[in-house]
Amino acid sequence: MFEYAPAPESRDVVDLKSSYGLFINGEFVDGSGPSFKTVNPATEETLAEVATASSDDVDRAVQAARKAFGVWSALPGAERAKYLFRIARLIQERARELAVLESLDNGKPIRESRDVDVPLVAAHFFYYAGWADKLRYAGFGTKPLGVAGQVIPWNFPLLMLAWKIAPALACGNTVVLKPAETTPLTALLFAEICRQADLPPGVVNIVTGAGETGAAVVAHPDVNKVAFTGSTEVGRVIARSVAGTGKKLTLELGGKAANIVFDDAALDQAVEGIVNGIFFNQGHVCCAGSRLLVQESIQEELLAALKRRLDTLRLGDPLDKNTDIGAINSAEQLAKIRRLSDLGESEGAERWSPACELPGRGFWFPPTLFTGVAQSHSIAREEIFGPVLSVLTFRTPAEAVEKANNTPYGLSAGVWTEKGSRILWMADKLRAGVVWANTFNKFDPTSPFGGYKESGYGREGGLAGLEAYLDV
């Protein structure tokens, strides 16, 4: 037997402070709310204390952003681009530090934070830096909106920050960003990078805290644009709070994506795509391919291959370079995954997990398959946001489309077939913001991302991503 010895990435590259304040007007300041702890979900060890921003703190941040807006929006696009390029390069220089801190705070495997998250973060800043002096050619005008209030989730803390901040700054807006309360640390490291890049004070402000802080950011009367990524539930609250205020709003919410495998698909690669679709980032992905739709004729073969593949997944220490599946981000999320999985079983679906040992401490959930799932089961309808895959079957392409679209969500979908014409036909019929063909969960700064129906509205990334930050 060939066992990989543990190959942990060193924690020493991260200079972890015992407590962190808020980042307002280019300075780290204390928050006036009670501080809270952020933990390493893989060990439950407390990483640091983080300040809570009260509504007064949020107000100070918005005022700082408002003041900075005058300076920042008046800069020629090429000047703003210089700052953004500088930030992008600093992110590359400090990539290892960012990746380790992201894995510590979030629980995701270092392989993903190192090879996916951080490179994409840099790529987004590079991409939007390139647009800053070319806004005239984008077709949405060149007038920035003002202060953007941004609230981001815990699944891709740094990447979501990049998706929000890079286009906002490129267009000449200033921002007040609230990271998720379980994963605030990389945003605060990013604040340090902003200082290192000599970004004018107030252009980027970061306020930490829980839902109330986020609500204060969203509700602040001097915020001109609200951007939110997170649950559909919170998205609804935000939409209500923003309604009628004239604030511009984009929402990236939940999903229950269908990953559709036809009988002529390249099977080995489809199996990889299914694994990447649902077990990437422990399934903490809004566009995760959580509903596998398999053509009935290959169901048996595909499931056998999938189970064999799941047996090779390595779950454990997120800092180990060989880990495929890390920790669930929080006790609360773990409880939700457990509840929904148990519900799946009680509703009659068959549950399967590979024999894999879970660490004694921390929040862990094994990769899980449900077979015999029907559209009416809760596990086929509700977003689980964990490493849980529901397997359904179909017989014809039309049935696949019907089932795939039969969901309140519409963020993403995947199609696996060797037939190009079928890919185009499916892409046309699927009500989803992104349709991947023979791949899944691939992101690129040049391609827009966003949803239909309860998955939200507006687009981030690409040329379309500029629209949300310009007065069109």
Added chain:
Amino acid sequence: MTTSLADVASSDAALRAFLQGLPGVDRVGADQRAAMLGTRSIKTTAKAQAIDLAISMVDLTTLEGADTAGKVRAMCAKAVRPGGDAPSVAAVCVYPDLVPVAVEALKGTGIKVASVATAFPSGRTSLEVKVSDTALAVAAGADEIDMVIDRGAFLSGRYMKVYEEIVAVKAACGAAHLKVILETGELSTYDNVRRASWLAMLAGADFIKTSTGKVAPAATPPVTMIMLAAVRDFRDATGRQIGVKPAGGIRTTKDAIKNLVLVNETAGDDWLTPDWFRLGASSLLNDLLMQRQKLATGRYAGPDYFTLD
């Protein structure tokens, strides 16, 4: 597999239908998967174990027109005792006329003698010549025959011709093991690699091997991975286990370890022995020895501290 495997080679049409009906390989996805497996980090005890395993899987090879008996004897000596307390390699691989030299030099060591036959490396001659080439090598004492397939016939869709040649050579092998070289660099598509793998296995190959080492690209990680998936699927379908031998272009310890990771995570650890997995290489061994010593002592020695043969 829905087709009965016994009937697959009953006609040209049946064979073609079967091979064309195998699941496709998506190049982008296969490349990505192989690249991901290349990032596995093998360190400390795992690395020490991997290096020794890799050494024991090497088919130490010399296939040059300039080969002499003296060169082969020297290589055999190294095969037995590569250096320090490192294990012996699995086999030496030579041209047929040098088989007697190798057999003599390796007598009693348990190291196998492999020989490339069948008009290596191009394979462009008649079946009769290929069969007698094989028979000569076997008669001279070769334990393993590395044959090349007729890529021209394969690429023009004459699968049955390739099949029948392998069957004939396998018959000429007698007790010797047959390794079928697909020369994947000339097959050009991953779909072809999978089809050729199945074709060789159906025809009776004991091993499938990527390359002659005379054509680039040779044993790339995705190609080796696809062949490993093929032997895995073939065993599921037939119960028969076939070995895999990547050859050509594997020069560093890193390359070798990446290959072991591919085996481990694609076919599984049933294949992680010299009986079922080999590395065809001429210059890999010294790098393995150098890394082995580095692990043991913490220091790198210069190339002159490792023997040349």
